[in-house]
Amino acid sequence: QVQLQESGPGLVKPSQTLSLICAVSGDSRSSGPYYWSWIRQPAGKGLEWIGHIFTSGTTYYSPSLKSRVTISVDTSKSHFSLNLTSVTAADTAVYYCARLLRTGDVFDIWGQGTMVTVSS
Amino acid sequence: QSALTQPASVSGSPGQSITISCTGTTNDIGTYNLVSWYQHHPGKAPQVIIYEGTQRPSGVSHRFSGSKSGNTASLTISGLQPEDEAGYHCCSYAGSNTWVFGGGTKLTVL
Numbered sequence: 001q002v003q004l005q006e007s008g009p010g011l012v013k014p015s016q017t018l019s020l021i022c023a024v025s026g027d028s029r030s031s032g033p034y035y036w037s038w039i040r041q042p043a044g045k046g047l048e049w050i051g052h053i054f055t056s057g058t059t060y061y062s063p064s065l066k067s068r069v070t071i072s073v074d075t076s077k078s079h080f081s082l083n084l085t086s087v088t089a090a091d092t093a094v095y096y097c098a099r100l101l102r103t104g105d106v107f108d109i110w111g112q113g114t115m116v117t118v119s120s
Numbered sequence: 121q122s123a124l125t126q127p128a129s130v131s132g133s134p135g136q137s138i139t140i141s142c143t144g145t146t147n148d149i150g151t152y153n154l155v156s157w158y159q160h161h162p163g164k165a166p167q168v169i170i171y172e173g174t175q176r177p178s179g180v181s182h183r184f185s186g187s188k189s190g191n192t193a194s195l196t197i198s199g200l201q202p203e204d205e206a207g208y209h210c211c212s213y214a215g216s217n218t219w220v221f222g223g224g225t226k227l228t229v230l
Contacts, residue, residue, distance in 0.1 A: 047158075060217040098166075105156070105213055107156065107168060113165065
């Protein structure tokens with residue numbers, strides 16, 4: 001069974017870069033085509049899709065975040081990463097990594113989430 | 121790309137049925153049969169309960185069902201149980217390899 005675990009700083013200063021890693025354990029290869037995704041949830045608000053990456057390295061980003069987001073994958077180390085530049089208080093949220101399974105187009109596996117606060 | 125619209129909260133008594141709506145546009149729900157629903161207990165990872173609008177993953181209770189009409193998708197939970205109290209989020213494919221979520225609905229079991 002595939003498991004995901006987010007890690008990274010819990011506090012980031014305004015204007016700096018938020019960097020998170022999602023560690024992947026277990027074998028995904030038998031599940032069909034999939035993307036590795038990042039999703040966030042500000043306090044009291046709904047989920048927001050940030051973007052995702054295919055194992056080939058092809059990426060897709062939310063139009064509203066595209067100018068500040070980079071998602072990368074390191075298959076040799078079994079993890080993928082999120083970089084969000086020029087952060088503000090509006091980027092304070094719980095950040096989740098998830099697997100988007102193309103069979104069904106569903107986010108079928110999620111990490112527990114990690115809280116990131118943007119504050120000086 | 122705007123967030124899908126969900127009611128902020130719904131409530132029901134044990135044994136009753138409730139329905140949560142999720143309204144989008146012709147750019148997402150109205151065009152694609154790719155709506156999924158997620159149950160989210162505080163502090164835990166969200167869990168998919170419906171995908172492709174009406175399909176239930178293995179292990180998900182038959183009390184959960186999904187439907188769609190026009191630009192609106194709906195999640196119905198029948199036979200409410202205390203453990204159903206959670207947040208519920210809808211999600212739809214929005215074309216060009218992008219996805220959009222709803223604002224989330226908090227379900228209270230009275």
